[in-house]
Every structure is written in structure tokens, then in C-alpha cells.
Amino acid sequence: QKEVEQNSGPLSVPEGAIASLNCTYSDRGSQSFFWYRQYSGKSPELIMFIYSNGDKEDGRFTAQLNKASQYVSLLIRDSQPSDSATYLCAARGIIQGAQKLVFGQGTRLTINP
Amino acid sequence: NAGVMQNPRHLVRRRGQEARLRCSPMKGHSHVYWYRQLPEEGLKFMVYLQKENIIDESGMPKERFSAEFPKEGPSILRIQQVVRGDSAAYFCASSPLGGHLSSNYGYTFGSGTRLTVV
Numbered sequence: 437q438k439e440v441e442q443n444s445g446p447l448s449v450p451e452g453a454i455a456s457l458n459c460t461y462s463d464r465g466s467q468s469f470f471w472y473r474q475y476s477g478k479s480p481e482l483i484m485f486i487y488s489n490g491d492k493e494d495g496r497f498t499a500q501l502n503k504a505s506q507y508v509s510l511l512i513r514d515s516q517p518s519d520s521a522t523y524l525c526a527a528r529g530i531i532q533g534a535q536k537l538v539f540g541q542g543t544r545l546t547i548n549p
Numbered sequence: 550n551a552g553v554m555q556n557p558r559h560l561v562r563r564r565g566q567e568a569r570l571r572c573s574p575m576k577g578h579s580h581v582y583w584y585r586q587l588p589e590e591g592l593k594f595m596v597y598l599q600k601e602n603i604i605d606e607s608g609m610p611k612e613r614f615s616a617e618f619p620k621e622g623p624s625i626l627r628i629q630q631v632v633r634g635d636s637a638a639y640f641c642a643s644s645p646l647g648g649h650l651s652s653n654y655g656y657t658f659g660s661g662t663r664l665t666v667v
Contacts, residue, residue: 442591450665470655478660479640479656479659479660479661480592480640480656480658482655482656482657485655491656524591524592526592526655536582536594536597536605537582537642537655537656539584539591539592539594540652541591542575542590542591543588548565549624
């Protein structure tokens with residue numbers, strides 16, 4: 437079982453709609469969770485992090501965390517073509533004896549004009 | 550304030566040669582992480598270093614790969630006798646703190662080194 441799992445997509449969403457990206461993790465010791473955006477050929481850039489159960493909003497982005505279900509999601513409202521990218525979910529905690537970020541395989545999102 | 554600096558951006562090596570990838574963390578960051586990304590895949594953890602110490606190398610292949618972060622200078626990821634399967638993007642990230650109390654800090658990534666083995 438992978439430590440962090442994402443649907444690899446591609447996920448296609450019309451412009452202006454809500455894009456919903458999901459992530460599950462296996463290690464209950466994970467303490468905080470991160471969403472990175474990666475454009476093709478570029479490095480990952482941090483969008484949001486969350487460590488408490490519930491929702492966290494930042495502009496058009498909302499991260500949701502449910503520790504009981506070991507589930508993290510990212511909602512993008514009013515999707516724009518510039519949101520088209522691969523979104524990487526990461527969990528941070530003591531994993532295999534040392535703290536580090538463990539990434540999922542990423543979900544490729546395409547916003548259709 | 551410069552971000553995480555990686556060089557070279559692109560590196561071409563013939564099979565059997567050595568590849569050296571460099572990473573200078575952000576100012577004030579003392580923790581460095583190396584990740585590898587194969588085409589169409591996520592980031593795979595390789596190694597976590599602090600100055601003069603390897604903290605976790607559980608993601609490093611046992612042979613041909615080594616990493617260091619000396620007291621002075623950048624962190625170096627070294628791949629000896631490269632093979633075609635080593636072709637990938639190698640990303641370095643840094644953070645200001647590495648322990649439990651910093652668990653809410655994300656990493657800042659460099660622009661990566663794209664290694665091509667021919």
C-alpha cells in the first residue's frame with residue numbers, strides 16, 4: 437500500500453467550475469498535509485498546508501482534512517485555465533523512523549475554457 | 550532573498566560517467582532534502598541531510614548514489630556510473646527546521662536538475 441495515494445487523473449473540469457482533488461494517506465502518525473502545484477517542466481510550488489481537522493480556505497483554494505478517515509482534499513473554486521497543472525498531495529510526519537514529506541503520485545488537472 | 554539554488558539545470562551524461570548535482574538551500578535553512586521525479590510520476594524521497602550529517606537515506610539506492618552536505622558549500626548528490634534508468638528530474642528542497650516542532654513547515658523546492666543519460 438502506498439503511503440500517500442491520489443487519483444492520477446487526468447481530471448478535466450470546465451472553466452468556472454469547482455475542481456475537487458482527493459488524497460488518502462496510510463500512516464496515522466502523519467501530522468500535517470500539503471498541496472503543491474507543479475506545471476509541466478517546473479518545480480513544485482506550495483499552495484496550502486493543513487494540520488487540523490476541518491476546512492482551511494485561502495482565496496479560491498480550500499483544503500479539507502479528515503484524520504479519522506485519513507483523507508485530504510483540495511477544492512479549487514472558479515477554476516481558471518491557469519490552474520491546469522499536476523497537483524501533488526504530501527503528508528509529513530515520522531515515517532520509517534524519520535520525519536519527511538511523502539508525496540502522492542499527483543493528479544493531472546485540466547481546466548477547459 | 551534567493552530561493553533554493555540548484556545547478557546545473559540540465560545535465561547530459563553518457564552511460565558509465567559520473568553525475569554531480571548541487572543544491573544551495575535558502576538562506577537560514579539548514580535542512581536539505583533530495584527527491585527524484587521520473588516522467589509522469591510523483592516525487593520520491595531520496596535523502597535528508599543536515600550540515601555534515603545524513604539524517605535519513607532510506608530512499609537512496611544502495612549502490613552508485615551518495616549525498617553530502619558539508620559544513621561549507623552546497624549539498625551534493627553524486628551518481629556514479631550512470632545508467633539510462635537514472636534519467637529523471639532531481640529536486641532539492643530545504644526547510645528552516647527539521648524536527649517535530651516544525652511539522653507545519655512545507656519545503657521550498659529548487660528548480661531541479663534534469664539528468665539525461667545517453
